[in-house]
Amino acid sequence: GTKRGLTFGKRGMGLEDEINAANDYYLADHLAVIHKKPTPVTIVKVDYPARSAAKITEAYFQKPSTTDYNGVYQGRYLDFDAKETKNKTVFPMKNIHEHQVQHLANVVSQGGIGFLLIKFTTLNQTYLYPAPELVAAWMQQEGRGSIQLKELVQQAYLVKASLNPSLDYLTAVDDYLADL
Amino acid sequence: GTKRGLTFGKRGMGLEDEINAANDYYLADHLAVIHKKPTPVTIVKVDYPARSAAKITEAYFQKPSTTDYNGVYQGRYLDFDAKETKNKTVFPMKNIHEHQVQHLANVVSQGGIGFLLIKFTTLNQTYLYPAPELVAAWMQQEGRGSIQLKELVQQAYLVKASLNPSLDYLTAVDDYLADL
Numbered sequence A, B: 001g002t003k004r005g006l007t008f009g010k011r012g013m014g015l016e017d018e019i020n021a022a023n024d025y026y027l028a029d030h031l032a033v034i035h036k037k038p039t040p041v042t043i044v045k046v047d048y049p050a051r052s053a054a055k056i057t058e059a060y061f062q063k064p065s066t067t068d069y070n071g072v073y074q075g076r077y078l079d080f081d082a083k084e085t086k087n088k089t090v091f092p093m094k095n096i097h098e099h100q101v102q103h104l105a106n107v108v109s110q111g112g113i114g115f116l117l118i119k120f121t122t123l124n125q126t127y128l129y130p131a132p133e134l135v136a137a138w139m140q141q142e143g144r145g146s147i148q149l150k151e152l153v154q155q156a157y158l159v160k161a162s163l164n165p166s167l168d169y170l171t172a173v174d175d176y177l178a179d180l
Ligand SMILES: [Mg+2]
Pocket: A068, A081, A082, A083
C-alpha cells in the first residue's frame, strides 16, 4: 500500500537526500536559501565535439576543503556538513576530516553558525551538533577516538520528527539559535 | 625590472584570480571566510583502476544554479558573482543569467548581502553592484539591453586600488554596509 511504499521510500533516503529535499522546500517557501556545493573535481581533458556539449573525458575527485552545505537563514550564515553512522553508542571522529573542523572553526570566528547534522541511522535519530562543541572535542582528543552519544545529546539538538520536509532541520537551528 | 614584471603579472590576472587571491588573504588574516564554489559537473562514468585514484571518464558541465562565491564576513552572509566586460560605457545584461538574478533576489530577501563584482577590463575598474539595484534593473528591462556605466557608478561602489590583496573588495563591501 501507499504507506509501505512511503516507508520504503524514506528508508532508502540517505541523509544528504533528506537535506536536499528540505532545502528545496525551504527555498520554495522562502524560509532559507541553502545549497549543497558541487563535488569538487580536477578537470584534465575536455572534448569539444561539433554540434554537441563539451564532454569531460578525464577528471579526478578532489578532497573538499570546506563543508558540503552553506547559505543564509534570516540573515544568519549557516554552514554545515552531513554525517551518517551506523554506530549506536558513539560518533567516531574518523567520520570528519581535519580541514572540515578547521573550516567550521573559521566560520564560528567570523560570527557564522556552524554545525554537523549527524544521523545515527540505526537509531533513526538526527542531531544538530554545534561547531564550537565539535572543535573542543576534536582538540581535546586530537582528532582521534569518538564522542559518546550520551555526551553528544547533552550538547546537541535533536531534529524532531516531521512529515514535510521529512528532515525539518531548521527547527533544530531555531533551538540552537535560541540558546546562543 | 621588478615593477614591469609585477604589472605584466597583474595584467594577466583575470577577475576570478584576483578574487581568489583576495579570499586566500582574507582567510589567512581571519578577515572573512569566502570560497569559490566548485564547477558543477554531472558525472556519468567513473573508472576505479586498482592501486590508483578513481578516474572520471565521462562528465558534462552543468549550468550553475547559484552564484560562484559565498561566505561569511563579520557575521554577514555574502553572496556574489564575478563579471568581466571589455565594454567601456555599458554593462550588457547578457553577462548575467536569470537564475543568478533570481538567486540574488532570494539571498536579499533572507537578509543576505548579494552583489556582483563587475570589472570593466578596458577601464581597469571594478565595482560592487548591489543585488537590489541589479534585480530592479533586470525586472525593468526584462533581462535585455544593458545598464549605462554612468548610471551604474551612481549605485555601485568602486573597489579602490590596493597592493595586497590587489583586489581588496571587502573595502567596497564596508562602504556598501555603511549605507544599508
Ligand atoms: Mg559530508
